[in-house]
Each structure stands twice: as structure tokens, then as C-alpha cells.
Amino acid sequence: MVSTYTQPLARLIEAFQTLPGIGPKSAQRLAFHMLKQSSHDIKNFSDALLDAKEKIGECAQCFNLSGQSPCELCANPNRSPKTIGVVIDAQDLFALERTGEFSGQYHVLHGLISPMEGIGPEDLKIRELLARLTTDSEGRNRVEEVILALPPSIEGDTTSLYLSKLIKPLGIKLTRIAFGLPVGGDLEYADNMTIARALDGRQEF
Amino acid sequence: MVSTYTQPLARLIEAFQTLPGIGPKSAQRLAFHMLKQSSHDIKNFSDALLDAKEKIGECAQCFNLSGQSPCELCANPNRSPKTIGVVIDAQDLFALERTGEFSGQYHVLHGLISPMEGIGPEDLKIRELLARLTTDSEGRNRVEEVILALPPSIEGDTTSLYLSKLIKPLGIKLTRIAFGLPVGGDLEYADNMTIARALDGRQEF
Numbered sequence: 001m002v003s004t005y006t007q008p009l010a011r012l013i014e015a016f017q018t019l020p021g022i023g024p025k026s027a028q029r030l031a032f033h034m035l036k037q038s039s040h041d042i043k044n045f046s047d048a049l050l051d052a053k054e055k056i057g058e059c060a061q062c063f064n065l066s067g068q069s070p071c072e073l074c075a076n077p078n079r080s081p082k083t084i085g086v087v088i089d090a091q092d093l094f095a096l097e098r099t100g101e102f103s104g105q106y107h108v109l110h111g112l113i114s115p116m117e118g119i120g121p122e123d124l125k126i127r128e129l130l131a132r133l134t135t136d137s138e139g140r141n142r143v144e145e146v147i148l149a150l151p152p153s154i155e156g157d158t159t160s161l162y163l164s165k166l167i168k169p170l171g172i173k174l175t176r177i178a179f180g181l182p183v184g185g186d187l188e189y190a191d192n193m194t195i196a197r198a199l200d201g202r203q204e205f
Numbered sequence: 206m207v208s209t210y211t212q213p214l215a216r217l218i219e220a221f222q223t224l225p226g227i228g229p230k231s232a233q234r235l236a237f238h239m240l241k242q243s244s245h246d247i248k249n250f251s252d253a254l255l256d257a258k259e260k261i262g263e264c265a266q267c268f269n270l271s272g273q274s275p276c277e278l279c280a281n282p283n284r285s286p287k288t289i290g291v292v293i294d295a296q297d298l299f300a301l302e303r304t305g306e307f308s309g310q311y312h313v314l315h316g317l318i319s320p321m322e323g324i325g326p327e328d329l330k331i332r333e334l335l336a337r338l339t340t341d342s343e344g345r346n347r348v349e350e351v352i353l354a355l356p357p358s359i360e361g362d363t364t365s366l367y368l369s370k371l372i373k374p375l376g377i378k379l380t381r382i383a384f385g386l387p388v389g390g391d392l393e394y395a396d397n398m399t400i401a402r403a404l405d406g407r408q409e410f
Contacts, residue, residue, distance in 0.1 A: 005299065006270065006271040006273070006276065007272055008253075008261050008272045009257055009270065012256075012257040021231065021234070026226065028296070030224055032295065032296050033224060033225050035261060042254055045220045046254050046255055048213075048220040049220070049239060050247060050248070052236070052239065054213075055213040056240060067212055068211070091233070094210065097209045098209065
């Protein structure tokens, strides 16, 4: 299908098709949209891509994606180092951050333990998390609570359990975010696992 | 929302958000996807963008978008210059081309007459179309049929009517593509205008 197009256009459509969730029709629409933009705008788009790839690395403390290390969040004096939120990746970190409800620091694991996919604890930033819990720059341990913000799945549960065995002996409070019915959700339409989790996590009224 | 991100990432997300049909969530997903690609792949994507903008221009004969002029379609000796399909833009041209049902040449108007938007005949490639109909490179007129592949809308109808007044006096056969129920379409769910067009365009059975 793409072969009907003039070569530079076919190439651009193919480039857009490599993006997740972009099928042939969307790729075509995006390519034509781009062609209508000014050279300046296209240069800007291209620079944004190259720049992001070149400048963004991992924060040496929390392993969040950032253009600096320590990252903006770790370097922010208004964020409490007493609480660490543990997340899978930078996307989950930003999802949590968007709520504006968390003012501690983060730790990005870069995955979950998954024997099926051959991912073990040593493939994740778990050793680095433990290092943050046992000492700080002044040789003291300032962390008072670790919040596991990992999803309710086999891998999320396995990783949470694994971390609990390592963190609890340190005498640090360990919590996990709640699972249950989403706000606006309807019992009738919720799946069995969600209802089971909601029942399990019930709290005194 | 974007301000929580590290600057180069925020810039990339904003760049993706300028694309049609890409909201904040999709833009974020695309940006993170990009960061996971190799530098080589990102360079390639960026080059495809710059390259397309730089190399693609308009065919001097049919005004299709192409990396060459005359374009691949005009230059193809297997395509009959006796029939010209008139379309709004390159996207419609490629939609027609994908069917594999048309083997003539094209003429891209680059819009439709629209008094509401202040677009008059002189803003479109109408003069150029007429020039193709009255002479060819050997000084003869080889065009036998002009097919208007313009949509059934006020602007599409206005433009078709305007063109018919110019083309019919030349003694060239002028047709317009059919409008009616789409294949697989249901009378029950079709809008009134479509049913009216289908009735209007009825043919002897």
C-alpha cells in the first residue's frame, strides 16, 4: 500500500507506523500533516526527538528519567526524603506525580520480577533501593516509610512480597497502595479480581 | 501537567501533542516509546521527517505531492493521459490510487471553492487543469474524459458545477463519481442526505 507513495513520503509514513497505536491510516494522516508544517516546525520536532534522546538519562539516586542527576524530584528540597514511593517505571512515577498527592521521593525499579520473562531481582534497581534505606549521605537512615506503588498483578504481587522480605527486617514502615473499585466504578461491571481485592482491602467504616 | 516532566521530555511530549488526533496521554506514550528506541532509530525517524519536507514538492503537471516532477504517476507510460481524475488533495489521490481501479492521470485542485472560507477558483489549480485540457506537449488535446472525484458536500458540489461550466464547452466528456449507500451500509442507519443521493443516482436495473 505504501509503495504507491513517492519515496520520501513512503519512508515518513513507515516511520510513523513504527509508533505504538499508530496504524497505516493514522500514519498516513500524520505524514500529510507534517508535510503541511513549515520547515521551522519540522526542524523543531526533529530537534525535540534528538534532544530528548541525547539529554535524558537516569537519575543516579532514584533512576527516574531526567535531563539532570540527581533529578528534579530528588534535588527538590521541598520533597521529603523520609518517604519513598516505589514504582515500576518513569511513566508510573509521572502518573503518581500528576495527582499532586505525594510529596516524598521516588525509586524506579525499571520493571517487575517475572520468572516467565526471565526477569529476576538482580535485573531491577532493588540493590540500589536497599542502599538508600540503610544509609544516607550523612551515614544515617532518614527513610521512615516505603510505599509500594506496584500494580495488582502476579508480577506486582511477587515483587511486593520480595521487597517486603528485605525491607521489613530494617524496621522501616512498609505500605502498598490500595486496590479496589475505581472511583465512579460500578460493582456490576467490575471484574471478579477487582471485587475480590476490594473485599480483601475493606476498612472499618 | 507536562511541567512535572524533565525539560527535554516535556518538549518532546509537547511536540507530539501538536499532531492531529494525539492528546496528552498518547503524546506521553509516544514520547516514552521514543526514549526507549536506539539513537540510530531516532536519527532515522528524524531524518525521515526532514527528508520528506525537503524533497517533496508539487508535480508541475498534476500538482500531486512528489519527490520528483513530473511525479511518478504522470511519468508512468502505462497510465493513460486520456482520462484525468480530479481530486481535492494528495490524500484523496492516494485513496483512489489504493483501489487500483483507476489507470488514468490525476489533477490535484488543492482545495474546493468555499465562499465561507474565502477560497475562490483562482486559489485552486483550476487554470492549470484547463491548460491540460486544451493543449498537450504536442499541441493536441489528448484528454477524452475528466472524472470529478470530489466529495458530496456544498463545496464539492459548487466546485463540480463550476468546473462543469468550464469543461463541457470544450467537448470533453465530464463525469462525477457516484454517491450513495456505502458497501455493507444499511438503509436504516444511513443519513437522509446519503439516501437522497442514492435515490437521485439510481440506475436502470
